[in-house]
Amino acid sequence: MPGGVNSPVRAFKSVGGQPIVFDRVKGAYIWDVDGNQYIDYVGTWGPAICGHAHPEVLAALHDALDKGTSFGAPCYLENVLAEMVIDAVPSVEMVRFVNSGTEACMAVLRLIRAFTGRDKIIKFEGCYHGHADMFLVKAGSGVATLGLPDSPGVPKSTTANTLTAPYNDLEAVKKLFAENPDQIAGIILEPVVGNAGFIPPDAGFLEGLRVLTQENGALLVFDEVMTGFRIAYGGAQEKFGVTPDLTTMGKVIGGGLPVGAYGGRRDIMQMVAPAGPMYQAGTLSGNPLAMTAGIKTLELLKRPGTYEQLDRITKKLSDGLLQVAQETGHAACGGQISGMFGFFFTAGPVHNYEDAKLSDTAKFGRFHRGMLEHGVYLAPSQFEAGFTSLAHTDADIDRTIAAARQVMQNL
Numbered sequence: 001m002p003g004g005v006n007s008p009v010r011a012f013k014s015v016g017g018q019p020i021v022f023d024r025v026k027g028a029y030i031w032d033v034d035g036n037q038y039i040d041y042v043g044t045w046g047p048a049i050c051g052h053a054h055p056e057v058l059a060a061l062h063d064a065l066d067k068g069t070s071f072g073a074p075c076y077l078e079n080v081l082a083e084m085v086i087d088a089v090p091s092v093e094m095v096r097f098v099n100s101g102t103e104a105c106m107a108v109l110r111l112i113r114a115f116t117g118r119d120k121i122i123k124f125e126g127c128y129h130g131h132a133d134m135f136l137v138k139a140g141s142g143v144a145t146l147g148l149p150d151s152p153g154v155p156k157s158t159t160a161n162t163l164t165a166p167y168n169d170l171e172a173v174k175k176l177f178a179e180n181p182d183q184i185a186g187i188i189l190e191p192v193v194g195n196a197g198f199i200p201p202d203a204g205f206l207e208g209l210r211v212l213t214q215e216n217g218a219l220l221v222f223d224e225v226m227t228g229f230r231i232a233y234g235g236a237q238e239k240f241g242v243t244p245d246l247t248t249m250g251k252v253i254g255g256g257l258p259v260g261a262y263g264g265r266r267d268i269m270q271m272v273a274p275a276g277p278m279y280q281a282g283t284l285s286g287n288p289l290a291m292t293a294g295i296k297t298l299e300l301l302k303r304p305g306t307y308e309q310l311d312r313i314t315k316k317l318s319d320g321l322l323q324v325a326q327e328t329g330h331a332a333c334g335g336q337i338s339g340m341f342g343f344f345f346t347a348g349p350v351h352n353y354e355d356a357k358l359s360d361t362a363k364f365g366r367f368h369r370g371m372l373e374h375g376v377y378l379a380p381s382q383f384e385a386g387f388t389s390l391a392h393t394d395a396d397i398d399r400t401i402a403a404a405r406q407v408m409q410n411l
């Protein structure tokens with residue numbers, strides 16, 4: 001396997017050393033093949049929001065398994081999850097399930113182009129929308145971590161219609177609309193960035209994009225693959241009260257199985273085949289196992305107090321890390337919303353990817369290795385958000401902050 005991994009973000013290339021090989025997960029913990037236990041703040045990049053291998057999710061999966069793993073035909077459970085997503089996410093009137101966030105973003109891009117009859121799109125520097133060609137322009141996540149300019153193998157013709165702007169910069173977006181009149185199909189963004197590290201939207205940014213897209217006959221797409229069901233049950237659009245035309249989802253809605261989804265306004269979604277002419281398909285899409293894990297995970301999240309608990313525990317972690325950095329004399333900034341957090345080794349504030357790049361990544365690498373030795377597993381990159389779960393306890397957070405104090409004293 002190239003680099004020993006099946007996804008580059010799992011490698012330790014940017015922090016130094018070799019990736020750890022894991023054997024099992026439970027609750028807030030992950031164990032490697034040598035039996036070492038870590039407190040896990042990657043949470044399989046978000047899906048493990050209820051805690052790994054939640055007993056109710058496993059029980060539901062065991063029952064579903066006995067009925068078979070894939071039908072390749074309509075399945076009752078797809079309807080259950082579709083209704084849950086439509087009830088939860090303000091913009092979603094119709095939904096299509098796929099198998100990954102990448103697929104959801106590819107499809108939504110085709111859809112906004114089909115609906116508007118325009119080819120150009122706007123994305124933001126440092127935002128990641130999966131690994132499809134059109135999005136590998138100033139992309140975040142592993143592309144940012146590995147410092148790749150853009151990927152070779154992506155023809156210029158596929159990215160020629162991808163325009164980019166700095167995150168949180170409405171003026172830059174206005175300029176793009178002015179320079180490309182009646183040519184821009186839409187804007188896609190992470191409503192809270194997690195793939196360039198954690199960067200929240202400035203006040204008025206999301207609202208401004210909503211107005212600009214409406215004024216210019218373009219569509220607004222929130223890529224909520226990370227934020228959906230994570231920063232609020234209804235995602236960033238519920239949290240910030242800004243309703244996009246279309247939304248992509250993934251990660252949490254699969255409860256740890258491969259699921260993505262895109263949805264939005266009925267008049268736009270009606271263009272998707274077989275209701276309409278825009279083609280998009282999938283052999284394993286909506287398979288009963290993935291739907292079961294998603295349904296049970298959303299049921300758990302709907303219980304009272306879940307997001308309050310995530311917010312409380314994550315704020316405690318984030319505040320604790322910043323406090324320790326200050327006490328030990330390291331320039332640092334960061335923040336959190338619900339169970340999503342970030343921490344940069346730079347004084348900040350960080351409003352966009354350029355600001356994030358001022359971080360001391362060599363120091364982060366040493367910090368990451370130190371935390372591993374203390375039994376804490378963080379994402380192996382300065383440019384990835386971290387995730388907590390309902391299984392993380394106050395004692396886990398206390399242990400993490402104590403470990404950070406020891407590590408930072410010796411950085």
Ligand SMILES: *Cc1c(COP(=O)(O)O)cnc(C)c1O
Pocket residue numbers: 099100101102103105128129130131190194195223224225226250251260
């Ligand atoms: C993870 C992610 C994707 C890609 O999802 P995959 O399931 O890894 O293909 C797309 N957009 C955002 C915002 C993500 O965080």
